[in-house]
Amino acid sequence: MANDSRGNGASGDSQWPLWEVFTQPPNGAPHEHAGSVHAVDAEHALQNARDVYARRNEAVSIWVVPSSVITASTPEDMGPFFDPANDKPYRHPQFYKVPRGIRM
Amino acid sequence: MPASEQRPQEDPKRLAEFEARIARGESIEPKDWMPERYRKQLVRMMSQHAHSEVVGMLPEGNWITRAPNLRRKMALLAKVQDEAGHGLYIYCGTETLGVDRQELVQQLLDGTAKYSSIFNYPTLTWADMGAIGWLVDGAAIVNQTMLAKASYGPYARAMVRICKEENFHKRQGFEIMTTLASGTPEQKAMAQDALDRWWWPSLMMFGPSDKDSPNSAELLKWRVKQKSNDELRQRFVNLTVAQAKAIGLEIPDPDLQYNEETEDWEFGPIDWDEFWRVVKGDGPCNRERLAARRQAHDEGAWVREAASAYAAKRADERAPSAA
Numbered sequence: 145m146a147n148d149s150r151g152n153g154a155s156g157d158s159q160w161p162l163w164e165v166f167t168q169p170p171n172g173a174p175h176e177h178a179g180s181v182h183a184v185d186a187e188h189a190l191q192n193a194r195d196v197y198a199r200r201n202e203a204v205s206i207w208v209v210p211s212s213v214i215t216a217s218t219p220e221d222m223g224p225f226f227d228p229a230n231d232k233p234y235r236h237p238q239f240y241k242v243p244r245g246i247r248m
Numbered sequence: 249m250p251a252s253e254q255r256p257q258e259d260p261k262r263l264a265e266f267e268a269r270i271a272r273g274e275s276i277e278p279k280d281w282m283p284e285r286y287r288k289q290l291v292r293m294m295s296q297h298a299h300s301e302v303v304g305m306l307p308e309g310n311w312i313t314r315a316p317n318l319r320r321k322m323a324l325l326a327k328v329q330d331e332a333g334h335g336l337y338i339y340c341g342t343e344t345l346g347v348d349r350q351e352l353v354q355q356l357l358d359g360t361a362k363y364s365s366i367f368n369y370p371t372l373t374w375a376d377m378g379a380i381g382w383l384v385d386g387a388a389i390v391n392q393t394m395l396a397k398a399s400y401g402p403y404a405r406a407m408v409r410i411c412k413e414e415n416f417h418k419r420q421g422f423e424i425m426t427t428l429a430s431g432t433p434e435q436k437a438m439a440q441d442a443l444d445r446w447w448w449p450s451l452m453m454f455g456p457s458d459k460d461s462p463n464s465a466e467l468l469k470w471r472v473k474q475k476s477n478d479e480l481r482q483r484f485v486n487l488t489v490a491q492a493k494a495i496g497l498e499i500p501d502p503d504l505q506y507n508e509e510t511e512d513w514e515f516g517p518i519d520w521d522e523f524w525r526v527v528k529g530d531g532p533c534n535r536e537r538l539a540a541r542r543q544a545h546d547e548g549a550w551v552r553e554a555a556s557a558y559a560a561k562r563a564d565e566r567a568p569s570a571a
Contacts, residue, residue: 219280
C-alpha cells in the first residue's frame with residue numbers, strides 16, 4: 145500500500161511533491177531512512193536532502209524516492225504477514241544446545 | 249484545550265490495545281491505529297514545535313551581519329541554518345500524521361498558530377546571542393532530550409537528530425557569554441544584562457506550571473512526554489546555576505536557594521501574567537516576528553515559482569515529442 149496519507153499537493157503556492165530521503169553513513173552501514181523533503185524534481189530533492197539531512201558529513205550517499213511510489217506493509221496485515229517466522233525458533237542459534245564449558 | 253471540547257468516541261477495544269502498546273514502550277508509527285485525540289495532540293505539539301524553530305531564526309538572524317568577527321559570524325550562520333533544518337525535520341514528522349505542510353505554514357503566516365513565546369523578546373545586544381544559545385537552546389535540549397523518547401516514532405526520531413545538533417548551539421552561546429564575562433567591565437555588564445533579560449523567559453519556555461497545564465495529563469498518559477513541565481524546568485535550573493557561577497554571572501533571582509535535601513535549586517515565583525500576555529500575542533515582538541515571516545515568505549515567492557517553472561521545462565524536454 146502506498147504512503148497515501150501523506151501530502152502531495154502541487155498547486156499554487158505549492159510545497160511540491162514529497163520525497164523520502166535515505167542516507168548512507170561513511171562507516172559502511174546501509175542507507176537508512178532520514179526523513180523527507182518537498183521538491184519539484186529528483187535533482188532538487190537531492191539538493192534539499194543534502195542541505196537538510198547532511199550538513200555535518202553524515203552521509204556519503206543519498207537516495208531520494210517519491211513518497212507516492214513506496215509500497216509498504218500495513219499494520220493490519222502485521223500478524224498474518226509476518227507469522228511464517230513465528231514458529232521457527234530453529235532459525236536462531238539459541239535453539240541449539242552446546243555441551244557445558246565449550247565456548248562457541 | 250478546553251474540557252468542553254467534544255471527544256470523539258473511540259472503539260474501547262482498540263483504545264485498550266493502543267494503551268497497552270504505549271505501556272509496553274512500543275513506538276507508534278504513522279499507519280498504526282491511534283486515538284483521534286492522540287493524533288490531534290501530536291499535530292498541535294509538533295506543529296508548534298516546528299513553527300518555533302522557524303520563528304527562532306529571526307531574533308538571531310538580526311545579528312548575523314553584526315557579529316564581532318568572522319568566527320562568530322560563521323558559527324551564528326550555521327546555527328541559524330540548523331534551526332531551519334530543525335523546522336523541516338519536525339514539519340516532515342507532522343506530515344506523517346496526514347497534515348499538509350502547506351496548511352501548517354499558512355497557519356503560521358495567518359497568526360493562528362502558536363510558537364514558543366521566547367522568540368517574541370527582542371535581541372538588543374550581541375550578548376543576547378550568547379544568552380540565547382546558552383539558555384534558550386539549553387532549555388530546548390532539556391525538553392527535547394525527553395521528547396527523543398516520545399511514543400510517536402517520527403517525532404522521537406526527529407528529536408534524536410535535533411539533540412545531536414543543538415549541543416553545538418548551546419556551547420557556542422556559552423562561549424560567547426564566557427568571553428564577555430571575562431572581558432572589560434562593560435562587556436561583563438552586557439553579559440549580565442542579557443542573562444537578566446533572558447532568564448525568566450527561559451524558565452517560561454517549559455510551559456505553564458503543572459497545575460495550570462491543560463494538556464499535560466494526556467501527553468504524559470500517552471508517553472508523548474515523560475516528565476512534567478515543572479520537573480523539566482527544575483532540571484534546567486539545576487544545570488544552569490552552576491554554569492552561571494562558573495563564569496561569574498548572577499542569576500537574577502533573589503529567592504534562588506539550594507535545598508540540601510532535594511538537591512534542587514529552588515527559584516522564586518514566575519510572572520505567569522507576563523507569560524500569558526506574550527502567549528496571547530502581546531509580547532514585545534509578536535507582531536514584528538510575524539511581519540518578518542510574512543515578508544520572507546512573500547519575497548521568496550519568485551524562488552518557488554522559478555523552481556516550478558524550471559522543473560516543468562525540464563520535464564517537457566525529457567518527454568518524447570508528440571509530433
